[in-house]
Amino acid sequence: MSGASQEPFDLLVHRMTWEATDVLSVDLVHPQGKPLPAWTPGAHIDLHLDGLVRQYSLCGDPADPARYRVAVLNDPASRGGSAYVHRALRPGASVTVRGPRNHFELADAGAYVFVAGGIGVTPLLTQAREAGERGRPWEFWYAGRSRASMAFGEELGQLAAADRTVTLHPKDEHGRLDLDRVLTRVPADALVYCCGPERLTSAVRAGCAALGLLDRLRVEHFAAAPADGNGADGEGAGEERAFEVECVRSGVTVTVGPDEAIVDALENVGVLVDASCRDGVCGTCEVPVLEGELDHRDMVLSDAERAAGDTVLVCVSRCRSQRLVLDL
Secondary structure, three states: OOOOOOOOEEEEEEEEEEEEOOEEEEEEEOOOOOOOOOOOOOOEEEEEEOOEEEEEEEOOOOOOOOOEEEEEEOOOOOOOHHHHHHHOOOOOOEEEEEEEEOOOOOOOOOEEEEEEEHHHHHHHHHHHHHHHHOOOOEEEEEEEOOHHHOOOHHHHHHHOOOOEEEEEEEHHHHOOOOHHHHHOOOOOOEEEEEEEOHHHHHHHHHHHHHOOOHHHEEEEEOOOOOOOOEOOOOOEOOOOOOEEEEEOOOOEEEEEOOOOOHHHHHHHOOOOOOOOOOOOOOOOOEEEEEEOOEEOOOOOOOHHHHHHOOEEEOOOOEEOOOEEEEOO
C-alpha cells in the first residue's frame, strides 16, 4: 500500500499506559467519537508533537475503528518526539495526526517468522495477530535489554497457540539472540519480518543473505543505514549532477543541485511537501511521479514499488534522467 494522501486531522489522547520500563502506549480517539480511517497490520501514523512530526507504528486492533494505539519508547537519543510524549503529553490533549500509511504490509505466506528488537515489537505484534487470523503458523523472536523493558510480551503470549511460538530473549539473562538458530529453522514457505535497531536489522539481513533467504525478508527500519556510497537501487551513486523537477499542478519548475535534496529545492520555490525524517525511512514525503527515471535511495519502498516508478521519496531520492515530473 502506497503512502496515504489524507489531510492531517486532530485526535484526543484517551489513555496512556505503562507497557514496560520507559514504554508508554497512547490511545487516540476522535473528539466526536467518529470512526477512524482504516488500517492494516504494519501501518504507522504521523504525530505532530510540539513542532515535530514523528512516526509511530499502530499496535492496536485494526478491527477497532474507535481508537488508534501507538507505543513510545523514552529514548535518550531521540530528537525530541519521545521526550515530549513522556514528559508533556497527557490524556485529554489534542494531537494532530496524519495517515495511516503502510509500506510494511503482511504479504501472504504459508508461515511467518517475526524477529523484533525493543520497540520494534509494535508493528510485528499486529502482524502476528493477523497471521493467526489467517490460520498460518508463526513464531516470534523478541530481543530486548531486559524483561522489564520488553513491552507487550504478555499480549504476545496470549496470541500464541500450539502451532505458534513466542520466545522472549532478554539480553541481561541470555546474552545476544542467536540469529543463526532463528534463521536456519525458517520453514521453506515462510516469510521473515524484522523490525528493530539497525544492529539487529543488519544482522538479520546478513544472516538471510548467507542462507539464501533475502527474497523472503521484509524489514522496517528505525533510521537510515550508514551511507556506503550506493543508492537503494544497489548502484553506485557516483558523482551527483543537477536535474530539473517540474510540478505540474503548481506550474513550477526548479533545478535541483548536485548537493541538494528535491524536497529542499521545492520548498525554496514555495512548493511545500510534508517531510519528517529526511532520511528516507518514514515515507512522509512520498509523492506521485508522472515522468522520469528514478534513483530510489529510500528504505521504505518495496522492489515492486520502485520498479513501478509511480512514487518517489523526495527527501533522499534523485533522478537519473534530466527531468523529473511530479504530480504536485
